[in-house]
Amino acid sequence: MPAVLPSLTGAAAVPLVVLASAVLHAVWNGLTHGLDDKLAGFTLISLASAGCGGVLVCLAPVPDPAAWPYIGASAALQVAYQLLLLRAYQLGDFGQMYPTARGTSPVVVALVSTTFLGHSLPVGQYLAIAVIVCGLAGLAFADGVPGRSHLPALAAALGTGVMIASYTLVDGTGVRVSGSVLGYVAWLFLCQGLVLPLIAWGLRGPALLTTLRPLYGRGLAGGLLSLLAYGLVVWAQSRGDLATIAALRETSIVFGALIGAVVFRERLGHRRITASVTVLAGIALLQLAAA
Template identity: 30%
Template sequence: MTAWALSLVVISAFIHATWNFLAKKSSGGTAFVWLYMLVSAVIYSPLIVIVILWTDVRLGWLELGLIFASAVLHILYAVTLQKGYQIGDFSLIYPIARGIGPMLIAVTAFFLLGEELGQLGWIGILFIVFSVFIFTGGLRIIREKNVLPAILYGLLIGCMIAGYSLLDKYIVSVTIIHPVLLSYGSIVGQVILLTPFAKKHWQEVRHDWKQLKLETIGVGILNPLAYILILIAMVTTPVSYVSPVRELSILIGAILGVVFFKENFGRQRIIAATIMVIGVIAVAIS
């Protein structure tokens, strides 16, 4: 990975943890997702105009279909993420979701694509699994009913992260769709898909905009920015390198949850996040 790509991924990790922190703080649902997607579509519209004017944009049915598929995966991820944040701790769900994604990518590549993972890679996977065990508080999962749903949401979100990461890597590197165009097209697709829900729950939309305006604008700006930086890095860098390095956000997210939300098991979760980052890096090196 070049120094340029590495810097993009590290900056993205800080931005990603920040917008997830704002999303958790909002405690919003699907209406909140529609609002911040609409904000993103408006704010980034000048950027997409520049891309269209200064690059050779060619969109056929295949490209439009792939962008639509990306939008569907991203909207499932966004809605599920907000639901998870409504029922579970940020310092629990966020690290699990972000750690499981790269592991699934590595395992999928091993079994389906025949890529060698190596001994270090399997050790890294064991580190990730062990860190998840620490995140849950060990065997306390058996005693506390509210922990298991949060863990399941974290695992489900991690599966979605792996899914859209693999698809979007294919789109930007094989079909040569510009990263900004892919990101913006996905955002517009999500706004369109969620508009019927927004119209049906307009009072909820108005309430969220009135009460969560700062969080909405913050996520609307930072969410696409974090992913655009990742897509740019993935144009020339394998997803198996990019995905693990960006999970530096795991440790950042755990610290934010403990410091600002005063969530339980603070030191334990920071230690678990550190172990998970080591595991993810081991998978990447392998």
């Protein structure tokens, strides 16, 4: 968790931490996609997050009062993100929904950061983000443009990306005024982790318990990985540029494509390989521009 990260000092720590978070994010999404009952899987992930958050709030300093509006807003946005991602996975393939959802976020973050928040980036970093986004788009549409029947799934994936960008911007400000990265993460996961299980109970009632039992192991593991992945990102957001971090974290799409090919036996193909190389080239350019 972020509490062990102060030993990583210097600018090099931020991209390494974000890339580690990207790997963990792709892994927990892969675990969730592999479940037949995705609502039950997301419920277990939320319960794990709430449980870990409940433990951490007892250990971490209480965030500054100025951070509570951000925690509340972020929790609401993350619940919306989970519901949209759940719907996208119910309607579409992992190999297309995951990159579409993740690839939308850096574009929105960069536009909002520079247009409304007054942040500025060097021209080289703008170019690097554009290269990364092109690579992500290539991964999303490697199998062709979606047909009419795929539009609901695509809309859910795009909405997921907007939610990711929204809570990224909220947390980027909230964690800086919180006075405690660990405290911010703990209360955020406790608050948002309780909502989806309540929604699932409202939809299924006591029958939900029966569907959860066979999925405990993978669901709870996904929740722990999700908590760790997001905790790492929030730590990075307290020290680095929001648009740069948002672009780097979307490299999870590259790892997701590899998981799709290796675990789910999805066809990787030359288009996805080319798109993955483009993303990696964008990352290299991003680091050169920031140096």
